[in-house]
Amino acid sequence: MCRGQAQLPIIPTYYLQFQVERDNIVQSALENVEKYWDDSDSNSVWLKPLKVNFEGEYAIDVGGPSKEFFHCLFSALLDPDLHIFRKIDDHAVSSNVWFNPEYLDYSTLEKIGLLFALLIFNEAVTTVPFPEQLYEKLLSNRDPEAIDLEKMDQGFVKQLREIEAENVEALDLDFEELRPGDENVPVTKENLELYIKEKMTKRLAIPQLAAFTKGFNRLASMTPLMKTIFKAEDLRDVILGEELDWNAFRLSVYYLDPYCEDHKVIKMFWKVFDEFEENDKRQFLKFLTCADHVPVGGFVRFPVRRLDNKADKYLDPDEPNKYPEPGNLMPEVMTCKDFLSMDLPEYETEEDLRFRLKMAIETRGFHLEVEAPPCVSATAPFPEPSILQQAVQGVVQLLFGGRR
Incomplete structure (x- = not known):
C-alpha cells in the first residue's frame, strides 16, 4: 500500500473500483455493490480485480488496501449489534458463526454473499469464522436441510x-x-x-443461507471449475490461510546491504519479535501484509532494507539540512499483492526498536510514496480480457494465488 500527496492515476477499466468510507464500511461497501447490481453485464464486472480507495486516504492499491478492505468489512459484518450473524456457541469465547434466522433483509444478505465471493477471488486472506458446512453448501447444489x-x-x-x-x-x-x-x-x-x-x-436459517448463496453464485457461476476442483476444506483454507509457522516466517526474510543476518539491528529485531506475545506477532504480520494469516502456499519472501533517514521526505521545512535521528522514525512497509518489503531504521538501542515497532503496529503506518511502486504500472493500458479469460484467471488465482 503506497500513500502520497500526488493525485492518484486513473485506474484502467480492467479493474473493479470501490470507493469506501473506513468509518462506515458496511454501508459504503453495499453501496458500491449496488452501483453495479442491476447492470446487464454485472456478472463480468465482478470478475475484474478489485481496487479499493479509502476516502481521505490517498493510496495506490497494489494489494494492501483491498486486503485491508475485506478484513475491516467482514470484521464489521460479524458485529453482534448488526444481528446478521450469530455465534454458533453462545458460551464460547471464540466460535464459528452462522446466519441469524431473525435477520430478514435478504437483499443485503445476497450482496454480502457476493462480497464473500469477491474476497475469495481477490485472494484476501482474512478471519471469517464460517464452519466447513457453509463451504460444502457453496460448492454443491444440495438441499440446505441436508446440512449436518x-x-x-x-x-x-x-x-x-x-x-x-x-x-x-x-x-x-x-x-x-x-x-x-x-x-x-x-x-x-x-x-x-x-x-x-x-x-x-x-x-439452519435456510432463507438467509439461500440469499447469501445466491449472491455468492453471481461470481462463482462465472468460474464453474471452482465447484468441481475444490473441496470444502480447500475453500476454507484459501480464506483462512495456512497455520502460522513463525520459523517459516523468519526464513522468508532476506536482507539488503548493509543489513545481514549478523547485523546488530537485525539481531535486535528478531530478539524483540521473539519476545512478542502471539497476538503482537499477528498484529505485526497484519501491519506487514494487511492480514494476520498466511495465504495458501506460505509466506512471500520479502526484503528488509535500511531506512534512509536522510531522504528528502524527512527534511524539516523549518530547519533545512536537518534530518531526524533513526531512533525517531518508525519502520515502513510496502505492501503489494505479490511483493512486500520493510524499511527498518538503524536503531541504536533495543528499547528504541521495540517502542517504534509497537507504535507502527498500533498505528498501522504505511510506506509513503508519491509514485506507483515498480510492481505496477499506474498508467499502462491493460487489454480488456474476455469473460472466458477472466474465468480461467479466477480459477488460477483461487488455486495457485498464494504460490506465485
Missing part, C-alpha cells in the same frame, strides 16, 4: 435431544417462536419430535 446440524452445532442439538418426552409438558414449551401466532399450541409428548425438527430447521 448435529456436526455443526453439537451443543444445541444435544440440548434438544435431552428434552425428555415424559416431562416435556412441565417445561411449558409452545410453537410461538417457530410459528408466530401459535402460542396456544403447547409442546407435548406426541408432538415433541415435530418441535425438535422445526427448531433444528429454524436454526
Whole structure:
C-alpha cells in the first residue's frame, strides 16, 4: 500500500473500483455493490480485480488496501449489534458463526454473499469464522436441510435431544417462536419430535443461507471449475490461510546491504519479535501484509532494507539540512499483492526498536510514496480480457494465488 500527496492515476477499466468510507464500511461497501447490481453485464464486472480507495486516504492499491478492505468489512459484518450473524456457541469465547434466522433483509444478505465471493477471488486472506458446512453448501447444489446440524452445532442439538418426552409438558414449551401466532399450541409428548425438527430447521436459517448463496453464485457461476476442483476444506483454507509457522516466517526474510543476518539491528529485531506475545506477532504480520494469516502456499519472501533517514521526505521545512535521528522514525512497509518489503531504521538501542515497532503496529503506518511502486504500472493500458479469460484467471488465482 503506497500513500502520497500526488493525485492518484486513473485506474484502467480492467479493474473493479470501490470507493469506501473506513468509518462506515458496511454501508459504503453495499453501496458500491449496488452501483453495479442491476447492470446487464454485472456478472463480468465482478470478475475484474478489485481496487479499493479509502476516502481521505490517498493510496495506490497494489494489494494492501483491498486486503485491508475485506478484513475491516467482514470484521464489521460479524458485529453482534448488526444481528446478521450469530455465534454458533453462545458460551464460547471464540466460535464459528452462522446466519441469524431473525435477520430478514435478504437483499443485503445476497450482496454480502457476493462480497464473500469477491474476497475469495481477490485472494484476501482474512478471519471469517464460517464452519466447513457453509463451504460444502457453496460448492454443491444440495438441499440446505441436508446440512449436518448435529456436526455443526453439537451443543444445541444435544440440548434438544435431552428434552425428555415424559416431562416435556412441565417445561411449558409452545410453537410461538417457530410459528408466530401459535402460542396456544403447547409442546407435548406426541408432538415433541415435530418441535425438535422445526427448531433444528429454524436454526439452519435456510432463507438467509439461500440469499447469501445466491449472491455468492453471481461470481462463482462465472468460474464453474471452482465447484468441481475444490473441496470444502480447500475453500476454507484459501480464506483462512495456512497455520502460522513463525520459523517459516523468519526464513522468508532476506536482507539488503548493509543489513545481514549478523547485523546488530537485525539481531535486535528478531530478539524483540521473539519476545512478542502471539497476538503482537499477528498484529505485526497484519501491519506487514494487511492480514494476520498466511495465504495458501506460505509466506512471500520479502526484503528488509535500511531506512534512509536522510531522504528528502524527512527534511524539516523549518530547519533545512536537518534530518531526524533513526531512533525517531518508525519502520515502513510496502505492501503489494505479490511483493512486500520493510524499511527498518538503524536503531541504536533495543528499547528504541521495540517502542517504534509497537507504535507502527498500533498505528498501522504505511510506506509513503508519491509514485506507483515498480510492481505496477499506474498508467499502462491493460487489454480488456474476455469473460472466458477472466474465468480461467479466477480459477488460477483461487488455486495457485498464494504460490506465485
